[in-house]
Amino acid sequence: MGDYGHPLAFGAFLTPGNAEPGRVVSLAVLAEQVGFDLVTFQDHPYQPAFLDTWTLMSFVAARTGAVRLAANVTNLPLRPPAVLARSVASLDLLSGGRVELGLGAGAFWEAIEAMGGRRLSPGQGVRALAEAIDVIRQVWDVGARGGVRVDGEFHRVVGAKRGPAPAHDVGIWLGAYKPRMLALTGSRADGWLPSLGYLQPGDLGRGNTIIDDSAREAGRDPADVRRLLNVTGRFAPVGRGPLDGPAEQWAEELADLALSDGISTFILGSDDPEDLRRFAAEVAPAVRELVAGERAAGTAPATAPATPGPTPTGAPVAPRPPAVAGAFAVVPTPDDGVRRSAIRVWDETTRPTGPAPDPARAYTPHDQAGAQHLIDVHDGLRAELNRLYDLVEQVGAGLVDAGTARSHINTMTIRQNKWTLGTYCESYCRVVTTHHTLEDRGIFPHLRRGDARLAPVLDRLEQEHHAIHDVLERVDRALVAFVSVADGMAELRAAVDLLSDTLLSHLAYEERELVEPIARLGLN
Known part of the structure; x- marks a missing residue:
């Protein structure tokens, strides 16, 4: 599929264990300190060894000031979508626009059923997720007339008042692997969030194809869907396999995923502070450099079909206009002349x-x-x-x-x-x-x-x-x-x-x- 041209971002995927409740909070604070863009947490409400993810995110939001937060991914079958929409919007307002919404159709159905949720088949889970997205977007759309109305097979909301609106346009990212979920991602979501460990060779390319085709059928640009990826691995002096080796190897492999499969957000699954530091300090900047170099050298983002294609109504899509050359407009950052030290290293x-x-x-x-x-x-x-x-x-x-x-x-x-x-x-x-x-x-x-x-x-x-x-x-x-x-x-x-x-x-x-x-x- 190639590069979609999205700006790169790097995140952490943390385990919300409750044995030492302060530890996961400290890891989230550390992630912000060392420069991560995003901190995410597992959401398994039926797991008694875990903190409740939304309570944890609220606490972490109060302890941080810049890093974005998300569940990775929210367990929808145990969180009613209208209530979830207001929870997300509320925390986004309180945190200054730092919340995103990862969503999943559900898994571990016996545990969900034991908590009072309804067991769904895979097809039912996708349909329920599509209805939930409708509910959530309507709750956030405070400019629309009337109340929220979704008369669905699984979610029925009849006239609930809209609002509050989030502080920013919250991204809805779907944890998708199968064709129906991937198609839903392309037609309705803002991001695709799988885990690399659950994918087989070629799955990223196949998934991108389904998402892109579904986006075009819905009248959307495939580049409207950000591609995110949970990754795990091991830092080692010598390379022994994918994401198992020195930071330089990690950077090269992640840069290849960005340029070949369009991944623009890499989320490291680790609760090891040193892994987080190395990923932020050594891997992330090197990936940015490698990708920027390839982009500047002429690698074209794969954000549109090579030739005009039909919209759902059959009207042709106009090709993108060519880049127009002009005067040099990049402005270097000036030196303000402020010096804090009496020492001068150079003249x-x-x-x-x-x-x-x-x-x-x-x-x-x-x-x-x-x-x-x-x-x-x-x-x-x-x-x-x-x-x-x-x-x-x-x-x-x-x-x-x-x-x-x-x-x-x-x-x-x-x-x-x-x-x-x-x-x-x-x-x-x-x-x-x-x-x-x-x-x-x-x-x-x-x-x-x-x-x-x-x-x-x-x-x-x-x-x-x-x-x-x-x-x-x-x-x-x-x-x-x-x-x-x-x-x-x-x-x-x-x-x-x-x-x-x-x-x-x-x-x-x-x-x-x-x-x-x-x-x-x-x-x-």
Whole structure:
């Protein structure tokens, strides 16, 4: 099927065990801290060893501020759709638009029946799910006239008042495997959410075909359906099989799934904190780089049929207009000149500049997308730096408490805060290192071959990469001091300030000099 061109996202799939109820909450908070876009939880209301997923999501929403949340997937047979719609909308409003809705037709029917649910055949489950989607969308559609009315075989709602509307357009993602569920996904849903472990070779391609055909029959663009995937695996020094090996292997395999099968959201099923850190710090940025490079090189998203096809009414679908070239419109992020540290790692006045752009040259949207990607990647690093500062201040507040006569338990909690900060800083340093390694080994040589006039700029950028790595080592040393002495906050703050100065200055310089050459020469 190929690439649908959706922006990439990365999530965690956590087990809501109730033996240590705080553990899953801590994992969700950690996932946000290390940069995940999404945190999801199993939903098995009949499982007494699990927390109730919607109660858990509400608690996690209150403990986080940016990460999106979803059940993976909601057990519909035990959750009436009208009530579920209001639960989703309410939590979306309370969380500032951070809730999505994964839905399943149901499984483990004996357990569902034991909880008071109705046992359904596979066909009945699909029909019940289709009716439930109608109910949910009508509840959210507060602009429509009249009450909610669905007189279905399994769900009957006769005039219920609409609302509340969610804070944002909540995505409905279906956990689908069989043809009828896949067809429903294409015609009615916003996303397809299977688990890789339940798929056979070729199932992703076959599923995409059914979804795409069903979407077109319903008058929709197949690209309206996001493709998500739950994945599991093992990090190891040497590769032994699919998703069983080093982070570089994971990145290559997930990038291939994005480009060949259109997967744009990868959700890691693991309750191991180190797995979550490695996935966010090493795998996710590398996948973004690999996919962006292929997209910029000319891999066309498979979002429309190659030739015009008929709509359900028989009218021809107009082909998409060709990209029109125009002036260069990508705006580099300026250096605001703010410096927090008195230390200067380099002399900014000695930075070379590259060739002036040709004012007569036109750039296609495809050209400019590659240039914009550099800024997007840098914006991710800037956001992570802000999170790092926030976390330093949070832990600093914990150290103030350490100055009082706290109990041994409180002291251990503060040590845990230190440990969390340390691992997060290390994860952030790995993100920066991975980004710079990809530039030095891939993008920079390509630009050097494409335009020899860029050599002085590229030489300087590579030198600054090495200098930034030295600054990262200073952060590491400050972390050691922070954990080992009573008050290492001053040294840690100074190290992070220096990291902020050098990194933000470098990113602005790199964008100023490279966005136009990347648009002109491509990424590889």
